[in-house]
Amino acid sequence: MIHEIASDIYYVGINNRSKELFESLWPVPSGVSYNSYLILDEKVALVDACDLNMIQEYADQLENLLNGRPVDYLIINHMEPDHSGAIKMLRQMYPDMKIIGNLKTFGMLKGFYSIEDNLHQVADGDTLTLGKHTLRFILTPMLHWPETMMTYESTTETLFSGDAFGCFGALNGNPVDKNIDTTPYWDEMRRYYAAIVGKYGIPVQTALKKLKDIPLSRICSTHGPVWEEQLADAIAAYDRYSRYEGEDGVVIAYGSMYGNTGQLAEKIAEQLSRRGVKKIIIHNVSVSEPSQILSDIFRYKGLILGAPVYNNALFPKMESLLMDIRSRQIANRVYACFGSYVWTRNALNRLSEFGNEMKWKSATVHVCQECSCDLRSQDGCVQLASSFTDLLNGE
Numbered sequence: 001m002i003h004e005i006a007s008d009i010y011y012v013g014i015n016n017r018s019k020e021l022f023e024s025l026w027p028v029p030s031g032v033s034y035n036s037y038l039i040l041d042e043k044v045a046l047v048d049a050c051d052l053n054m055i056q057e058y059a060d061q062l063e064n065l066l067n068g069r070p071v072d073y074l075i076i077n078h079m080e081p082d083h084s085g086a087i088k089m090l091r092q093m094y095p096d097m098k099i100i101g102n103l104k105t106f107g108m109l110k111g112f113y114s115i116e117d118n119l120h121q122v123a124d125g126d127t128l129t130l131g132k133h134t135l136r137f138i139l140t141p142m143l144h145w146p147e148t149m150m151t152y153e154s155t156t157e158t159l160f161s162g163d164a165f166g167c168f169g170a171l172n173g174n175p176v177d178k179n180i181d182t183t184p185y186w187d188e189m190r191r192y193y194a195a196i197v198g199k200y201g202i203p204v205q206t207a208l209k210k211l212k213d214i215p216l217s218r219i220c221s222t223h224g225p226v227w228e229e230q231l232a233d234a235i236a237a238y239d240r241y242s243r244y245e246g247e248d249g250v251v252i253a254y255g256s257m258y259g260n261t262g263q264l265a266e267k268i269a270e271q272l273s274r275r276g277v278k279k280i281i282i283h284n285v286s287v288s289e290p291s292q293i294l295s296d297i298f299r300y301k302g303l304i305l306g307a308p309v310y311n312n313a314l315f316p317k318m319e320s321l322l323m324d325i326r327s328r329q330i331a332n333r334v335y336a337c338f339g340s341y342v343w344t345r346n347a348l349n350r351l352s353e354f355g356n357e358m359k360w361k362s363a364t365v366h367v368c369q370e371c372s373c374d375l376r377s378q379d380g381c382v383q384l385a386s387s388f389t390d391l392l393n394g395e
């Protein structure tokens, strides 16, 4: 898709609607866009590229727009192959093209593509003039790779932000938020964040502080819409996610082989509802997709986990969820847990220790049921919900 987003700055990204799993992990039922931008000035600069799989469509698009002119500079904000895959081919198409990156970029450029020549290394705050347009480079390490940086074009107040503020979901007809219905992209921004950026809350906060005093008219990320009208909402969303700030609501995620732990989940939900909790999301960890569970955990401040004992340990799908939560260092949750066993109680111990490890505020009551959901375990759910909602309401 070619679309002029600001004076002589063109969106030249490509949609991929056939990819099933982004990073071979995360489902993308609405596809994904690899966004790239071309600045036509006295010098021509390309900001980020695309995946190798989409190279033909991408190259044709560039040639159409360039009308015989070469690309003078390729700015690499991020070396992950969904954006850098096209670099080798671009070098063949435009042999004099200078590649702009930072010290860390160039180590990866050599490692991935054996490219070591015609490079221009930039440091934080360095500028590059193209003619009318001037670019400034803002290093934002670990967002979500070590070399990640952003590029700011000052005359149009355009920020090329790399993966930050990006979403899953291909673009339908137009890249700019004001021209499209952005409703589906907001959930996909949170799911993208939860899946891919979620571990890097502190680097995201550092980057947001660096951006604070920079006048912005649009943010051009490498996936999903260009944020113009809703730019402030995108920044506010990243601020919330990276501070692990949860909205009112509770996620109950449980594992269950034969339904007994599942019954506890239902009982707990009923009890929460009786106590006025309106937003309750229940995930069966064997059915719900992990990035969707993580996305909801990022969204809501209440979290209740439940699972049976399995081979003297925790039900494996729940253990996997714990690993996903721990690796993202999700903080500030109000927590309770429940579980089932027949002869060893250790699943619940594992779940309650996990809450301590994460330094979450834990309810004083957890439910540990033997064999089936009897009257005693149902009473436990009442106690758990009471203790949990007290904590949620800050009592």
Ligand SMILES: Cc1cc2nc3c(=O)[nH]c(=O)nc-3n(C[C@H](O)[C@H](O)[C@H](O)COP(=O)(O)O)c2cc1C
Pocket (backbone or CB within 6 Å): 255, 256, 257, 258, 259, 260, 261, 262, 308, 309, 310, 311, 312, 313, 340, 341, 342, 343, 344, 345, 370, 371, 372
């Ligand atoms: C493969 C397998 C391994 C299990 N290992 C244990 C165990 O080590 N200790 C234990 O107390 N119960 C164990 N159980 C029993 C379950 O924890 C128990 O049946 C529980 O009620 C299952 O809850 P559910 O109905 O929600 O699946 C195991 C069950 C299965 C199928």
Ligand SMILES: [Fe+2]
Pocket (backbone or CB within 6 Å): 078, 080, 144, 163
């Ligand atoms: Fe990335």
Ligand SMILES: [Fe+2]
Pocket (backbone or CB within 6 Å): 080, 082, 083, 163, 222, 223
């Ligand atoms: Fe990306």
